[in-house]
Amino acid sequence: LNEQEEKPLVVKADGLAAGKGVIVCNTRDEAIDAVNRIARDMEFGAAGDEFVIEERLYGQEASVLAITDGRTLVTLPAAQDHKPALDGDMGPNTGGMGAYSPTPLIDDATQRKVEEEILVPTVHAMKRSRNPFRGVLYAGLMVTPHGIRVLEYNVRFGDPECQVLLMRLRSDLLDILEATVDGQLSALQPPDWDPRPSVCVVMASQGYPGAYQKGLPIRGLAQAAEVPDVKVFHAGTTVRDGAIVTTGGRVLGVTAIAETTALAKLQAYRAVKCIRWEGAWCRKDIADKAIHP
Numbered sequence: 001l002n003e004q005e006e007k008p009l010v011v012k013a014d015g016l017a018a019g020k021g022v023i024v025c026n027t028r029d030e031a032i033d034a035v036n037r038i039a040r041d042m043e044f045g046a047a048g049d050e051f052v053i054e055e056r057l058y059g060q061e062a063s064v065l066a067i068t069d070g071r072t073l074v075t076l077p078a079a080q081d082h083k084p085a086l087d088g089d090m091g092p093n094t095g096g097m098g099a100y101s102p103t104p105l106i107d108d109a110t111q112r113k114v115e116e117e118i119l120v121p122t123v124h125a126m127k128r129s130r131n132p133f134r135g136v137l138y139a140g141l142m143v144t145p146h147g148i149r150v151l152e153y154n155v156r157f158g159d160p161e162c163q164v165l166l167m168r169l170r171s172d173l174l175d176i177l178e179a180t181v182d183g184q185l186s187a188l189q190p191p192d193w194d195p196r197p198s199v200c201v202v203m204a205s206q207g208y209p210g211a212y213q214k215g216l217p218i219r220g221l222a223q224a225a226e227v228p229d230v231k232v233f234h235a236g237t238t239v240r241d242g243a244i245v246t247t248g249g250r251v252l253g254v255t256a257i258a259e260t261t262a263l264a265k266l267q268a269y270r271a272v273k274c275i276r277w278e279g280a281w282c283r284k285d286i287a288d289k290a291i292h293p
């Protein structure tokens, strides 16, 4: 750090740190402080046994997922989620407070570029290194003024990206997953996607992403289910004494599909209004970045 030219950096604990091990630094002193917090003060425990120092990137994030059987790759439509807790992308980071698909950030040409330059080479590299991968490969991307950069890979569907993607999937997911397991993806027709946009609004427990209470009864799910073209995905719920109660921070993914992103947003919030529990909250601006880019 002392020898490098001063520039904005990100210092990350390399292990699992519940999404908290990333420190964004504007100056060299901040970066040195971050290294001390991770390596000397062990603020993130063993997750900081190794750490990485990366150039700080500026731009919007998008998620492009692919399903692969190790040889054939099926890229899913791009999605964008909202990681900060509060409207206007303010407040602490969360697992995702809402999502939409498609996103104006990734047009068809960019999507092809992501597939050809990022996803396909990654799957090939894993095969060449004798770690062939079968499953869902999730590329977390940053669209910067200098091009697309990969922030991270996950090997799962994203939450809440999954909700908007499944709303748009017309083919049978089980057929795709079975063909993936059997190494038969190339024999399958490409999935059929609904061209209409989908929007998911996450309803969360009071206090999330910090501490929150569990076991609160949820009302209005039946009314929400009557809103056309809406599906309420359960994330942090359970059944207690015959009633559906909260059991997580992100509780429900209220997801709509409609002719435009603006209409899908409207429909999702119409369903959100039907649902109540003590302290329930959500962001109010999901998908606005796509509606007013």
Ligand code: GLY
Binding pocket: 081, 095, 096, 154, 157, 158, 159, 160, 161
């Ligand atoms: N929504 C971000 C993730 O699932 O990682």
